[in-house]
Amino acid sequence: MKLNKQWRILTVGDGDLSFSHALSLQFPRSQLIASVYDSETVLLDKYKDNALNALKQKQFKVLTEFDVTEPGSWKRIASKSIDVVIFQFPLIPAFSNLDDFKQQSLSVNTLNRRLLRLYIHFAHKYVLDPAGPMLCIITSKDVKPYCEWDLESSLTQGLDINYLGQSIFNINDFSGYKIRNVDRDKHVKDTSGISYVWSAKTTSDELPHLNRPHYLLDNHCSFCRAGPFLTDKDKIAHTNSKKHKNMKKHHDDWMAYLKSETL
Structure with a gap:
């Protein structure tokens, strides 16, 4: 990830704020806004080591x-005032019980894709400045279930909005950043991450460090x-x-979800 x-x-979704804090060592406060899904009370209770x-x-x-x-969350930020929005290792929280899961019709795979689609759509609609590069970045793991979301195409x-390409995420570029499990006060082992990039404006030619995978x-x-x-024969076998x-x-x-979607 080159910024x-x-x-x-x-x-967005920066659980313990350690990634935002790492960015605060590189950017002045006038250029960085951090956000988390949790309330302040929940954040402090959930993550004892937070920033x-x-x-x-x-x-x-x-x-x-x-x-x-939720559009209301995006509207808390000055309209069209951001150049790049970053979502690190997103994953919907686990359902608290089986009944909660049965009450909705979408699969977990679809729910995760929906989360990321709305993130990209609303970022462009509400906060990304057309005068800037208009970048949405998602850093994700290259293992199940993350690699089953068809991030590049779906x-x-x-x-x-176009998928521009991807690059290897090097955690060593962000001092103090720790990857956590969703909803747990526990750091996870550093695994290889990939940063995927989308934009309604910038072309891949303007970001030569990005590549598009062979598949x-x-x-x-x-x-x-x-x-x-x-x-x-190989194709049929696959x-x-x-x-x-x-x-x-x-x-x-x-x-099927996209056919019923209303944005």
């Missing part, structure tokens, strides 16, 4: 109870990240595989 020192940045007070003491703006799926279908090329299966298929059928189910569920 221009002139950019105005908004972080809330450190950011406040340095007079950085921190927004609590910021829900990326999130912006029907939106005038997005022709003769590949993009949502399985498989290929190239050297023969029709189509009949358990992995492809599982990913096809996720894809079909997502397409």
Whole structure:
């Protein structure tokens, strides 16, 4: 992840605020707004080791109870005042019980894609400045369930927003940043992360450090990240595989959601 020192940045869903604090060591408070989903009380109770007070003491703006799926949260930020929005290792919280899960019709895979689609859509609609690069960044792990969300191809279908490419996330570039499990006061082992980038304006030519993975090329299966298929027999064998059928189910569920979506 390469960040221009002139950019105005908004972080979202930064659980313990350690990523925002790492950015505060690189950017002045006039260029950084941090936000978390939890209330201040929940944040302090959940994460004993957090950066809330450190950011406040340095007079950085921190927004609590910021829900990326709700327009009202985005409207708390001055309209069209941000250059890049960053969402680190997003994942919907676990359902507290089976009854809660049964009360909604969407699969967990679809719910995670919906979270990220709304994040990208609302960021562009409410806060990203058309005079700037208009970047949305999602850093995610390259393991299940994250790699099953088809991030590159599925999130912006029907939106005038483009996937530009991705780059390796180097946690060593952000001093003090610790990755946590969702809803748990526990750091997780550093795993390889990938930062994916979208924009309604900037082109990939303007960000040469980004690359597009091979599985997005022709003769590949993009949502399985498989290929190239050297023969029709190879392609048919993949189509009949358990992995492809599982990913096809996720894809079909997502397409059904998009047909019913109202933005």
